[in-house]
Amino acid sequence: MSGVLIIAEHRRGELRPVTLELVAAAQAAKRGASDKVTVTVIADEPQKFVPALSVAGVDEILTVKVAAPEFEPDSYEAVVKALIEERQPALVLVPHSIDSFGYAAAVAATGRYGFATDVFRFEYQDDGLVATRGGYGQKVNIEVDFPGKDTIVLALRANMFKPPEGTASPSVVAFPAPPVKSRVSGREFIEMSSADDVDMTAAEFILAIGRGIGEESNVAQFKELAETVGATLGCSRPIADAGWLPKSRQIGQSGKTASACKLYVAMGISGAIQHLAGMKHVSTIVAVNADAGASIFSIAKYGIVGDIFEISEALREHF
Amino acid sequence: MKILVAVKQVAALDEDFEIRADGKDVEPDFLVRDLNEWDDFSLEEAMKIKESASTPVEVVAVCIGPDDADEALRKCLAKGADRAIRVWDDAIEGSDSIAIARLIAAVATREAPDMLFAGVQSSDHTFASTGIATASLLDWPHAAVVTSLTYTPGANTAVFRRELEGGVLHEMQIECPAVLTIQLGINTPRYASLRAIKQAAAKPIEVLTLEDLGVAPMHVGESGSLSRVRRMYIPEKGRAQMIEGSVEEKAARLAQIIKERAGGAA
Numbered sequence: 001m002s003g004v005l006i007i008a009e010h011r012r013g014e015l016r017p018v019t020l021e022l023v024a025a026a027q028a029a030k031r032g033a034s035d036k037v038t039v040t041v042i043a044d045e046p047q048k049f050v051p052a053l054s055v056a057g058v059d060e061i062l063t064v065k066v067a068a069p070e071f072e073p074d075s076y077e078a079v080v081k082a083l084i085e086e087r088q089p090a091l092v093l094v095p096h097s098i099d100s101f102g103y104a105a106a107v108a109a110t111g112r113y114g115f116a117t118d119v120f121r122f123e124y125q126d127d128g129l130v131a132t133r134g135g136y137g138q139k140v141n142i143e144v145d146f147p148g149k150d151t152i153v154l155a156l157r158a159n160m161f162k163p164p165e166g167t168a169s170p171s172v173v174a175f176p177a178p179p180v181k182s183r184v185s186g187r188e189f190i191e192m193s194s195a196d197d198v199d200m201t202a203a204e205f206i207l208a209i210g211r212g213i214g215e216e217s218n219v220a221q222f223k224e225l226a227e228t229v230g231a232t233l234g235c236s237r238p239i240a241d242a243g244w245l246p247k248s249r250q251i252g253q254s255g256k257t258a259s260a261c262k263l264y265v266a267m268g269i270s271g272a273i274q275h276l277a278g279m280k281h282v283s284t285i286v287a288v289n290a291d292a293g294a295s296i297f298s299i300a301k302y303g304i305v306g307d308i309f310e311i312s313e314a315l316r317e318h319f
Numbered sequence: 320m321k322i323l324v325a326v327k328q329v330a331a332l333d334e335d336f337e338i339r340a341d342g343k344d345v346e347p348d349f350l351v352r353d354l355n356e357w358d359d360f361s362l363e364e365a366m367k368i369k370e371s372a373s374t375p376v377e378v379v380a381v382c383i384g385p386d387d388a389d390e391a392l393r394k395c396l397a398k399g400a401d402r403a404i405r406v407w408d409d410a411i412e413g414s415d416s417i418a419i420a421r422l423i424a425a426v427a428t429r430e431a432p433d434m435l436f437a438g439v440q441s442s443d444h445t446f447a448s449t450g451i452a453t454a455s456l457l458d459w460p461h462a463a464v465v466t467s468l469t470y471t472p473g474a475n476t477a478v479f480r481r482e483l484e485g486g487v488l489h490e491m492q493i494e495c496p497a498v499l500t501i502q503l504g505i506n507t508p509r510y511a512s513l514r515a516i517k518q519a520a521a522k523p524i525e526v527l528t529l530e531d532l533g534v535a536p537m538h539v540g541e542s543g544s545l546s547r548v549r550r551m552y553i554p555e556k557g558r559a560q561m562i563e564g565s566v567e568e569k570a571a572r573l574a575q576i577i578k579e580r581a582g583g584a585a
Contacts, residue, residue, distance in 0.1 A: 011483070070489070071489075072491075073451075073461060073462060073463075074460070077455070096447070097484070098463065098464050098481065098482065098483050098484060101439065101440075101447045101448075101451065101463035101464055101500065102451060102461070102462060102463040102464075102481075103451070104448070104451075105416070105417070105420070105446075105447075105448030105449075105451040105452040105455070106451050106452060106454065106455030106461065107455075108417065108448075108452070108545055109417045109420060109421075109452035109455050109456055109545075110455045110456065112545065113545065114545055114546060115415075115417060115448070115545035115546060116545075116546045117445075117446050117447055117448055118445055118446070118447070130549065131546075134445070135443065135444050135551065136330065136331065136332045136345065136443055136444070137331065137332070137442065137443065139332050139553070140332075140338075140345065140551050140552065140553055140554070141551070141552055141553075141554045142548055142550070142551050143548070143549040143550040143551075143552075144546040144547060144548055144549060145546070145547055145549050146545070146546055146547070147547055149545070183460035183493060183494040183497075184460055184461075184462055184491055184492070184493045184494075185491060185492050186489060186490070186491050187478070187490040187491060187492060188489075188490050189483075189487055189488065189489055189490075190480065190487070190488040190489075190490060191486065191487055191488075192486040192487065192488060204581070205577075205580070205581040229574075229577055229581075230577075230581055231577075231581070237503060237504065238503075240504070241503055241504030242507075247486070248486070250486070253484055254482050254483075254484060254485075254486075255485075255486055256485065256486045257484075257485045257486075262580065263576075263577065263580040263581050265573070265577070273445060284576070284580050286573060286576060287559065288573070293334060297559040297561075298558070298559070299559075300559040301558075301559065301560065302559060302560050302561075302562055302572075302573075302576060303559035303560065303561045303562065304561070304562045304569045304573065305561065306566060306569055307566075310566045311566060311569055311570050311573065312570075314566050314567050314569075314570030314571075315570040315573055315574055317570070318570065318571065318574030318578075319574070
């Protein structure tokens with residue numbers, strides 16, 4: 001058992017950046033110069049991803065041609081299982097992502113491989129691989145190991161490994177997909193839109209509200225506050241799910257990517273892991289929360305423990 | 320026609336807590352238990368299908384856990400589940416999400432539902448793997464992170480949308496019976512009435528053992544798991560620089576940060 005097998009993720013013709021983070025993570029997992037890093041890309045035209053995958057640290061690219069252009073759980077599961085059997089890798093890396101939620105556990109459960117998800121750190125110790133993940137709402141860290149497992153599948157958290165710089169010329173090999181009857185088929189992509197045409201991706205200054213606002217009737221005063229301080233109003237998932245603000249204002253991993261955001265003031269947002277992962281790139285995060293133990297303080301630059309209503313009322317006076 | 324809803328009684332940490340003497344978990348006294356938030360949405364989705372169907376639909380909630388997990392199941396019964404099943408045996412202690420999936424799959428084989436719902440993940444350990452592992456052990460079609468569902472009880476296919484990153488949805492079609500993992504926001508979970516809560520307290524909860532399910536003890540617990548906890552520890556606190564002082568002082572500092580970074584808005 002040797003080598004690292006990475007499963008690339010792509011969507012609508014583009015490689016998802018997390019794939020390259022896995023390449024960086026794989027370097028750390030190599031136990032010798034002979035340990036090969038292989039990236040597998042599964043698509044209807046897999047070869048079109050070869051240039052984007054030819055980055056430093058990749059030794060080999062496996063192209064697997066399947067019928068569906070986009071992710072579909074049955075073929076990913078069948079291909080990855082066939083690859084593990086053929087290549088016998090020591091480690092399989094996938095992103096901890098919406099797509100991998102749909103097949104990684106299936107591969108591991110039926111193949112009885114070692115398996116851990118949402119892993120943000122791992123290393124080989126004397127007695128084998130040790131992976132670290134969070135627990136109890138990220139308030140503790142948990143180290144897990146995989147006794148007796150020759151192949152281990154890890155789903156790695158995004159934004160934890162720095163993608164490699166520089167290109168390479170890996171060998172490109174076509175791997176035949178095993179026959180598979182897909183029971184799930186893609187129809188179309190739908191952009192979430194709403195009447196309120198705010199573009200969260202362009203907003204540089206976002207003031208966002210979370211569960212801490214308590215009631216729907218309190219939304220209006222934060223709308224006003226955002227206007228007063230010159231911010232775009234955003235919200236965490238529970239606020240959008242409750243319909244208090246349109247889905248287009250939701251930020252975090254499953255909401256709009258606030259890619260231009262430089263200043264982010266989070267009011268009453270405790271910080272679910274998906275929210276934190278989606279906002280980590282912002283250079284200045286200020287978190288205001290009544291709970292000193294809120295997870296959001298772990299990614300914020302500045303923290304204020306206090307009542308968001310009192311703080312915002314006093315803040316208004318300055319503008 | 321039957322829908323099986325797999326639920327979990329999750330644990331949240333008290334403000335202060337201690338790690339257990341063996342260093343592998345938190346002392347149980349510091350855990351606050353509740354029904355997993357995601358499972359509230361999967362149960363509601365099942366209830367919606369039941370209530371809009373022209374044929375009778377039975378909603379069965381299943382939970383793997385010791386006695387105190389009955390609380391989570393009572394919540395499901397109070398919200399309208401027809402039956403509740405709890406599976407426990409001391410050998411199950413120490414199971415990872417895959418060993419738990421093996422038990423849910425065994426219950427599904429026994430109950431033969433037309434659809435199985437599970438939450439995308441649980442709020443305590445966010446494995447995001449139990450539902451899909453269950454599907455693979457049953458060899459059922461499966462899909463994760465379902466945020467809308469069109470399904471007529473007994474139909475051969477269902478259409479759903481899964482929620483992708485960055486505000487995009489992917490519409491797909493799936494053959495049934497299937498396992499779907501349900502995302503927050505797919506519906507608005509109901510509150511149980513006081514009367515329903517009282518009635519649920521008197522309803523029976525069927526308790527099944529490993530023997531009832533024909534699962535060997537070696538296939539659950541640590542020996543039936545794909546990973547093993549080595550150590551649990553409290554990480555170093557976050558790096559936020561805390562702004563102290565009175566409400567006015569805190570607000571003044573916040574205003575200053577905003578004016579500096581946002582180019583002096585207003």
